[in-house]
Amino acid sequence: PRGRTHRRGRSGTTPATMALRGVVVALSRFEMAAIAPTRRAAAVVASRGVSTTPLAASAIAGAPPAARQDKEGGTIADLFVNLGKEVDPMEPRFAELKELLRSQYGLTPSVRDDAWRRLEAAMARTSSRLAALDSPSDIVPIVEFDDVAAAGGFTEEQADAIREVGSVVVRGVVPAEQALAWKADVRRYYAAHPGIRGFPEDHPQVYELYWTPAQVQARQHAGVYLTTTLLNKLWLRGGAAAADDRAFSAHGFAYCDRLRIRDPGDAKFALGPHVDGGGIERWEDEEYRACYASILSGDWEAHDAFAPEHRVRAAMDLYSTPNACTAFRTFQGWMALSDTAPGEGTLRVHPDVKTSTAYILLRPFLDDIAGTDFPGAVPGTAQDVNSVFHAPICEQMVSVPAVRPGDMVFWHGDVVHAVEAQHRGQADSSVFYIPAVPSCGVNGRYMARQRAQFVAGRTPPDFPQNNSEVGFDDRGAEADLTPLGRRMMGLDSWASADASDELVAVGGPTTGAALRECDAELGF
Numbered sequence: 001p002r003g004r005t006h007r008r009g010r011s012g013t014t015p016a017t018m019a020l021r022g023v024v025v026a027l028s029r030f031e032m033a034a035i036a037p038t039r040r041a042a043a044v045v046a047s048r049g050v051s052t053t054p055l056a057a058s059a060i061a062g063a064p065p066a067a068r069q070d071k072e073g074g075t076i077a078d079l080f081v082n083l084g085k086e087v088d089p090m091e092p093r094f095a096e097l098k099e100l101l102r103s104q105y106g107l108t109p110s111v112r113d114d115a116w117r118r119l120e121a122a123m124a125r126t127s128s129r130l131a132a133l134d135s136p137s138d139i140v141p142i143v144e145f146d147d148v149a150a151a152g153g154f155t156e157e158q159a160d161a162i163r164e165v166g167s168v169v170v171r172g173v174v175p176a177e178q179a180l181a182w183k184a185d186v187r188r189y190y191a192a193h194p195g196i197r198g199f200p201e202d203h204p205q206v207y208e209l210y211w212t213p214a215q216v217q218a219r220q221h222a223g224v225y226l227t228t229t230l231l232n233k234l235w236l237r238g239g240a241a242a243a244d245d246r247a248f249s250a251h252g253f254a255y256c257d258r259l260r261i262r263d264p265g266d267a268k269f270a271l272g273p274h275v276d277g278g279g280i281e282r283w284e285d286e287e288y289r290a291c292y293a294s295i296l297s298g299d300w301e302a303h304d305a306f307a308p309e310h311r312v313r314a315a316m317d318l319y320s321t322p323n324a325c326t327a328f329r330t331f332q333g334w335m336a337l338s339d340t341a342p343g344e345g346t347l348r349v350h351p352d353v354k355t356s357t358a359y360i361l362l363r364p365f366l367d368d369i370a371g372t373d374f375p376g377a378v379p380g381t382a383q384d385v386n387s388v389f390h391a392p393i394c395e396q397m398v399s400v401p402a403v404r405p406g407d408m409v410f411w412h413g414d415v416v417h418a419v420e421a422q423h424r425g426q427a428d429s430s431v432f433y434i435p436a437v438p439s440c441g442v443n444g445r446y447m448a449r450q451r452a453q454f455v456a457g458r459t460p461p462d463f464p465q466n467n468s469e470v471g472f473d474d475r476g477a478e479a480d481l482t483p484l485g486r487r488m489m490g491l492d493s494w495a496s497a498d499a500s501d502e503l504v505a506v507g508g509p510t511t512g513a514a515l516r517e518c519d520a521e522l523g524f
Contacts, residue, residue, distance in 0.1 A: 090378065095371035097284060098364060105296040112365055115298035119362065122355050123392045130351070136398040137342055139351045141165060145172045145223060152506070153230050162234060163306055166353030167411035169401055173223040173335065179405035182214035183337040183430055186259060189213070189474065196468050200268040206260045210460055211469050216476030218335060218432050219254040220485030222503060224408070228252045228436035229507045231410055232330045235306045235438075236508075247308040248328070248440035249514045251497075251507035253447050254488040255327055256460045257433035261337075262345045262423050270421040273348075273385035273394055275360065276332060277325055277413045278316035279377040282361065288314035292361050300358035305414055312440040312514075319380040322464040327437055327446040331410035332417075334431035342399035345423030347409060349398060350416035356393050357414045363389055385416050410436060439494055440514050444521030447490035451522075454478070454489060493524040 101107065130136050141161040148154060148170070154162065162168045189212045190196060198204025209215070218224060232250040262269060281288050290310040294302040308330075317324035340346045350356040360383065364374040369389075376384035387394045393416055400409050411417055423429050437443055449461040455478060457470045469475045478491065484503065486492040495515055497504045504510065 090372040111298040271419040275383040333410040336403040337430035341402035344425030345429035441517040444518035
């Protein structure tokens with residue numbers, strides 16, 4: 001089901017009890033044979049007689065530093081050009097990078113031009129599809145949490161729709177009254193600690209808060225764990241049936257992000273179209289660009305946005321930028337804390353993750369782009385998407401459907417997304433940012449760092465190191481964690497979990513190479 005609001009769950013049934021009762025683990029019947037885009041791209045490139053060996057970043061003069069640096073203080077604005085981030089001109093080495101990529105992937109002018117013609121035709125079909133809908137928002141899939149929990153996963157139709165569009169609304173993950181209570185708790189917490197930084201600085205709408213008791217409780221909620229774990233499983237398809245064959249384990253971690261309480265009338269938190277998870281890194285990092293090998297070789301139709309093999313090793317933040325994510329998120333996401341409809345300061349997304357990604361990745365190689373330029377991609381920023389270089393994408397952005405407190409919205413890390421420029425509603429537009437984060441080596445490494453920050457009350461590692469909550473004795477703490485929450489925060493190992501527990505079983509085996517690598521990073 002997609003594009004409409006479905007019925008609520010059975011009377012008296014809460015998301016938590018649904019998650020813990022009769023969860024079906026056998027998702028394999030919904031899994032589809034995986035496409036192998038990297039292998040197909042390699043074959044296409046090899047047929048053109050060019051090298052398929054990855055090019056080392058060190059081959060380019062002035063490559064970014066390999067050592068990780070501590071991030072500075074600041075706000076969410078420090079990552080985005082359209083929120084005021086100042087950027088420097090691109091260095092000459094990026095012209096070298098562009099030529100190396102042309103050579104590596106066989107992206108000759110004729111291959112590029114043919115791919116671009118096909119891409120423009122596909123974008124035109126998306127425009128026609130949107131025009132045929134009663135509301136553009138109807139293209140975003142909607143599922144009921146109670147139905148997904150009872151079935152133990154998404155139907156094949158739902159999974160196909162989510163993979164195509166790249167985003168989904170999950171209704172009723174937690175009860176509305178619980179979500180509203182959490183928001184009230186956050187307001188009390190903020191009132192007790194005036195002066196917390198946020199954006200905009202003069203009247204914050206996005207707060208530099210990470211450890212409020214309400215956020216800690218929301219992240220470890222059984223419904224949140226179940227939803228994010230099942231979303232992780234959308235990436236685990238095909239022949240990798242054994243735990244040792246999987247690029248990651250679906251058992252989820254809590255990647256701790258901030259919150260938003262946007263007031264009616266606000267026009268300052270006008271976050272324009274962009275893609276998180278790095279900017280220039282998508283071309284510059286060897287593992288990251290391998291995710292897009294089909295696109296860079298001109299065979300963009302073969303691109304599989306849900307292939308995890310290179311994602312779990314990609315470097316998404318080469319410049320130690322505040323707000324830049326260094327963990328692997330299968331989906332970004334948030335939980336609604338208010339009734340919010342289109343026009344009321346909500347999220348906007350592009351409704352076709354494959355074509356928008358191909359457009360961004362191929363755009364630097366067109367003849368109208370200077371040699372050093374990668375439009376919208378500048379070191380130390382997210383990937384900006386603008387009407388000058390990416391007009392069709394901007395024209396096709398849609399607002400997500402109306403949400404109620406306790407609903408969650410998720411979008412793939414490559415989905416172009418934005419925030420509506422003005423909040424024209426009558427009440428606040430509020431969310432907790434909560435993504436889906438699986439167990440793998442890179443995430444275990446991040447969780448080890450985040451775990452230490454949590455215990456000390458310091459800001460999570462990926463975010464501006466304001467450390468505002470260090471001295472707050474009423475912040476969320478280790479004592480507030482449930483057994484599930486301890487595992488989601490990396491304080492206990494998933495390998496030690498009771499595999500017979502129905503909620504734990506949703507994530508699959510508590511064994512396998514990915515979990516062993518993750519545990520090694522966490523010191524278990």
